[in-house]
Amino acid sequence: MAVVSRHATQVYFCVFDDTGKTEISRFALPHRLGDVHFGFIDSIHQGTRYGLRASGPWDPAAGHRFDMAKLLLDPYALSLDGPFRHHASLTERGTATAGLVPKAIVS
Numbered sequence: 001m002a003v004v005s006r007h008a009t010q011v012y013f014c015v016f017d018d019t020g021k022t023e024i025s026r027f028a029l030p031h032r033l034g035d036v037h038f039g040f041i042d043s044i045h046q047g048t049r050y051g052l053r054a055s056g057p058w059d060p061a062a063g064h065r066f067d068m069a070k071l072l073l074d075p076y077a078l079s080l081d082g083p084f085r086h087h088a089s090l091t092e093r094g095t096a097t098a099g100l101v102p103k104a105i106v107s
Contacts, residue, residue, distance in 0.1 A: 001029060002038040007064055008054040011037040014071065016049040020081045020103040026053070049081055049103035050074070058093075069096045077104030 003011045015025045029039040044050075052074060056066035073084070080102040089095045 001041060002036050003029065003052060003054075004035050005037060005054055005056070006035040008037065008056040008066065010055045012053040012055075013039075013041055013044075014051045014053055014098075015044070016051070016098075016103050018047075018049070020049045021099065023098060044106055046106055048106040050106065051098065051101065051103050065093075067093055069094050071096075071098040071101050073101055074104040078107045079105045081105055 001013050005011060011029045013027045013029060014023050015027075016022060017024050027039070027041050029037040031038050051071040053068050053071060054066055055068050057064040058066060070090075073080070081104075082102040084102055085100075087097075087100045090097055090100060
């Protein structure tokens with residue numbers, strides 16, 4: 001897994017159960033080269049549901065709004081476990097969103 005983020009201090013790969021409702025494990029991507037956070041996660045298999053989280057600064061004036069409560073969708077995922085629907089709490093700082101966003105599925 002590789003994720004590009006210049007300002008994130010850490011990126012996490014979050015694994016969910018088969019329903020996509022419960023986060024069962026979280027792996028910090030252990031390496032960084034420039035703006036790319038990356039790592040190999042041995043226990044992942046086809047059909048695994050996942051999302052991403054990123055920690056970093058909260059500085060809206062500089063365009064930084066990192067919030068570990070927010071589950072992020074992999075923009076390169078080939079399949080999702082449901083549609084994306086907007087919900088007002090997606091934009092509220094500190095509000096958990098894992099139950100509101102679809103999970104990517106490893107193909």
